Amino acid sequence: MLQLESQLSATQMPQSTKTAILAIGGAEDKVHGREILQTFWARSGAQTAKLAIIPSASREPSIIGDRYETIFKDMGVEQLEVLDIRDRDQGRDAYYLKYVDECTGVFLTGGDQLRLCGLLAETPVMERIRDRAIQGEIALAGTSAGAAVMGHHMIGGGGSGESPNRSLVDMTMGLGLVPEVIVDQHFHNRNRMARLLSAIAMHPDRLGVGIDEDTCALFEQDGIIQVLGRGTVNIIDARDLTHTNQPHIGARDPICMNNLRLHILCHGDRYHLYERRPLSSKFNE
Amino acid sequence: MLQLESQLSATQMPQSTKTAILAIGGAEDKVHGREILQTFWARSGAQTAKLAIIPSASREPSIIGDRYETIFKDMGVEQLEVLDIRDRDQGRDAYYLKYVDECTGVFLTGGDQLRLCGLLAETPVMERIRDRAIQGEIALAGTSAGAAVMGHHMIGGGGSGESPNRSLVDMTMGLGLVPEVIVDQHFHNRNRMARLLSAIAMHPDRLGVGIDEDTCALFEQDGIIQVLGRGTVNIIDARDLTHTNQPHIGARDPICMNNLRLHILCHGDRYHLYERRPLSSKFNE
Numbered sequence: 001m002l003q004l005e006s007q008l009s010a011t012q013m014p015q016s017t018k019t020a021i022l023a024i025g026g027a028e029d030k031v032h033g034r035e036i037l038q039t040f041w042a043r044s045g046a047q048t049a050k051l052a053i054i055p056s057a058s059r060e061p062s063i064i065g066d067r068y069e070t071i072f073k074d075m076g077v078e079q080l081e082v083l084d085i086r087d088r089d090q091g092r093d094a095y096y097l098k099y100v101d102e103c104t105g106v107f108l109t110g111g112d113q114l115r116l117c118g119l120l121a122e123t124p125v126m127e128r129i130r131d132r133a134i135q136g137e138i139a140l141a142g143t144s145a146g147a148a149v150m151g152h153h154m155i156g157g158g159g160s161g162e163s164p165n166r167s168l169v170d171m172t173m174g175l176g177l178v179p180e181v182i183v184d185q186h187f188h189n190r191n192r193m194a195r196l197l198s199a200i201a202m203h204p205d206r207l208g209v210g211i212d213e214d215t216c217a218l219f220e221q222d223g224i225i226q227v228l229g230r231g232t233v234n235i236i237d238a239r240d241l242t243h244t245n246q247p248h249i250g251a252r253d254p255i256c257m258n259n260l261r262l263h264i265l266c267h268g269d270r271y272h273l274y275e276r277r278p279l280s281s282k283f284n285e
Numbered sequence: 286m287l288q289l290e291s292q293l294s295a296t297q298m299p300q301s302t303k304t305a306i307l308a309i310g311g312a313e314d315k316v317h318g319r320e321i322l323q324t325f326w327a328r329s330g331a332q333t334a335k336l337a338i339i340p341s342a343s344r345e346p347s348i349i350g351d352r353y354e355t356i357f358k359d360m361g362v363e364q365l366e367v368l369d370i371r372d373r374d375q376g377r378d379a380y381y382l383k384y385v386d387e388c389t390g391v392f393l394t395g396g397d398q399l400r401l402c403g404l405l406a407e408t409p410v411m412e413r414i415r416d417r418a419i420q421g422e423i424a425l426a427g428t429s430a431g432a433a434v435m436g437h438h439m440i441g442g443g444g445s446g447e448s449p450n451r452s453l454v455d456m457t458m459g460l461g462l463v464p465e466v467i468v469d470q471h472f473h474n475r476n477r478m479a480r481l482l483s484a485i486a487m488h489p490d491r492l493g494v495g496i497d498e499d500t501c502a503l504f505e506q507d508g509i510i511q512v513l514g515r516g517t518v519n520i521i522d523a524r525d526l527t528h529t530n531q532p533h534i535g536a537r538d539p540i541c542m543n544n545l546r547l548h549i550l551c552h553g554d555r556y557h558l559y560e561r562r563p564l565s566s567k568f569n570e
Contacts, residue, residue, distance in 0.1 A: 163473045163497045163516040164549060188448045191476030197549060212448045214538070219306060231448040236547075243563065245551065254497070254517045255550040258563040262521075264482060266530065266541040278528065278543040282418045 006176055019043055019139045021177055021219040025185045025211030025231065026144030030071055036216045036229050041075050043139035044105025052103045052129075054121045057111025057145040061086065064109045072107075079103075083125070084250060091123025100128050104267055105139040108146030114156050114172070116145055121175060130177055136221045140177060144185050152179035155202050158195040163254035169198040180273060184210045187234055200236050201246050201255040207273065208236030215266075225272040227265045237261040237276055270271035304328055304424045306462055306504040310470045310496030310516065311395055311429030315356055321426075321501045321514050326360045328424035329390025335364035337388045337414075341404045342396025342430040346371065348443075349394045357392075368410070374409025385413050390424040393431030399441050399457070401430055406460060415462055419508045425462060429470050432496060437464035438488050443480040448539035454483040463504055465558060469495045472519055485521050486531050486540040492558065493521030500551075508559040512550045522546040522561055 004149065020043045028036045044051060053068045055061035072080055081103075083096050089243035090096065091163050100106065106129050120126040133140040148154055154174030162168055174183075182203060184196040187210035200208040210230025219225055227233045243258040263278055265271060270279040305328045313321045329336060335458065338353045340346035349365035353364025357365055366388075368381050375381065385391065391414050405411040418425035433439055439459030447453055459468075467488060469481040472495035485493040496502055504510055512518045528543040548563055550556060555564040 160476060161474055163500075165549075171329055188479045189446055191445060191478075193476075193478040194473045215448075230539070232541065243554075243565075254515070254551040255519065255549060257549045258549040258554075260549070262545040262547040264540060264545070266448075266539040266544045269528075269541055269543075280528075 008068035010218070019136045019221065019231050021133055021150070022139070022141035023147040023150050023178070023183050023209065023211055023217045024141060024143035025187060025213050027186070027213035028143055028216070028229070029214050030067070034071070036214070037071060037216065038075065039129045039216070039228055040105065040107065040139060041072060041077065047076040047078070049077050049105050050102055050103045051077055051081070052106045053080065053082045053109065054085065054106060054120070055082060055109045055111070056085045057116035058109055059111065059115075064111070068107060068109060082166060085119055085125070088119060088123060091125045093121055093125070096125050097128060097200060100125055100132070103138060105141070106133070108140075108142035109147065109215060110144030110146060112146040113148035113154060116149055117154065117173065117175060118174040121173065126175060130175060133177055147183050147185045149175040150178045150183045151181045151206065152176045153182050153199070153206060154198055155182065155184055155195065158198070160191045160194065162194060164194045164197040165254050166198060166200065166202070166249065167284040169195045171199060171202060180207055180208045181209045184208070187212045187230065189213045193234070197257070198255060200238050201244060201257055204238035204241050204244070207276070208234075209235070219273065221283060223272055224279065225271045225273055227267055227269045231266070233265045233269075235263040235265065235271055237263075239276055304421045304506065306418055307424070307426035308432040308435050308463070308468050308494065308496055308504070309426060309428035310432060310472055310498050310500045310504045312428055312471070312494060312498035313428055313501070313514070314499050315352070315506070319356070321499070322356060323360065324501070324503065324513055325392065325424060325426040325482055326357060326362065332361040332363070335388045335389045336362055336366070337385055338367045338394065339370065339391060339405070340394045341370045342398060342401035343394055344396065344400075349396070351394060353394060370404055370410070373404060374410060374511070376405055376410045378410070381410050381433065382413060385410055385417070388423060390426070391418070393425075393427035393434065395429030395431060398430040398433035398439060401434055402439065402460060403460065406458065411460060415460060432468050432470045434460040434538050435463045435468045436466045436491065437461045438467050438484070438491060440467065440469055440480065440484050443483070445476045445479065447479060449479045449482040449486065450537050450539050451483060451534065452486070452536045454480045456484060456487060465492055466494045469489045469493070472497045473517065474498045478519070480514050481521060482542070483540060485523050486529060486542055489523035489526050489529070492561065493519075495519035495521070504558065509564065510556040510558055512552055512554045514552060516551070518550045518554075520550065520556055521549070522547040524561055546547065
């Protein structure tokens, strides 16, 4: 508990009643300090939280659902349900709808973001979750595939080891929880800079957010992004773009873009989503 | 010859007498259009060039020296010498010194940049080559390891697949041909964004230049960088850096940097090294 308290103070954690949307870059610490998962727990109401775990991105939903259930019960959560949605009909299940109406936090596990969107997009259960998360009524966290779905536009898959180009990334629709962003996860760990750049070239009005493993971009209601965890959150802002060869290029031609703004943020750093600027952090305050 | 002429015109190539320094990202086309090697050939004086090939970065200097000799002789070069320097004493060889005093172009092959610098740094032969290249008396090209040595600071080696951090990159001294830059090569091909970011965090006054394979950053005498080839040249400019955790961090802690400027340039794009801004290119002229 002492460890938890010192972490909360180190990350300037507000009261447990302040909801947020947490995009986690995958492979978050599940064993030791559990900083990111504890932050979600705190933002959901701590011991009084009523949590929904949605393991639908995974092809082993029972195993992954159980794993997070154990973690959050260890933290003292008594009300917890794994919403093991395996077909789209379950996305209108009356019991599930009632549960997401009453819960205080929803957790989307990792797996395949195309599977997650295929099962949940535009179902009543997901619409209700999204409305409540955007209204700030619940905390919502997604890790890996669960983070990839945050934006209106989503990276469905892609490659690495090439110059940025259109064929390096497969773009599709996300769940629109934070429509302004395009999220990429396992970011530096899987060398995804070129694919996020390729995605932003196609949608330069969106903000690219590349999140490393065991790292979290926590979106506050007021538009402030706070960074938690061991790695970096990488912001690609094409607002000042003065030149690109889009849409002249072919699928495998390299993309050029002039005047991108790039921020490499780490633990304790903050960024304003709407004002598109870094805020003072613990280091230069 | 028709093919060559159209390429020269496509890249707005000036007269063959205009020297330049060419940093090539490795794996340049040696068989088909040979655009980059032909540009070096043209900048060295075309058929009248007198070339020095320095294969010292390689552990197989004879093989790689022969390969480039064949290529440039195919282009019509009659005066060509492979300066197969294998120990530092040869770096003061009177014949080599006379040759580099009279040549019109020097080509540094790939291999290991630490080996190249170990053999050549501060030898009379290399000092003479550097002085003549900086004065614009000769064209100079380096590919892969031969490009890595261009800056005052050099990336000697490093890793990938991690958040940017100090231990991700080994910094050492380069040959100082273009002191303002830190070059990384095989850039997106080997996922080197995080290591170049790590290098720039240590030396934010330098300009990061990440060059893809079969791609060339051609430095003109007046400070204009021109891009040739199939991939991208990636410019990381930390001039507006407003915040970094350097030098507070430990070796493996992630690096943060606010307000980097990033330019992804491709064939035909131009950038001003001293003014640190992209210039109009064929697309928006």
